[in-house]
Amino acid sequence: MLTRAAALALIVATATALAACGKKGDPEYPSGTQMEKRTQPDGSTVEKPKRPDRPFVLDGLLN
Structure with missing residues (x-):
């Protein structure tokens, strides 16, 4: 059997x-x-996935 320390x-x-x-x-x-x-910001370009336009419920209050 295994001892507690070994287990x-x-x-x-x-x-x-x-x-x-x-x-x-x-x-x-x-x-x-x-x-x-x-x-x-350093001038290089990176390909990233396009973010979907999903408005948030509180956008009307925040903008």
Whole structure:
């Protein structure tokens, strides 16, 4: 049988291994996503997905 310390070490090692899974980088958007070019403050351009025009309930009061 595992002792408590060994069980705890196994749980911590498993959690650490699972937390490290993943891919670092920009998100991948679904095919067919409309992209637009945006100019950054340093002058370079970046393609970002086009944001949908969804008005918020309080926009009339805030504007």
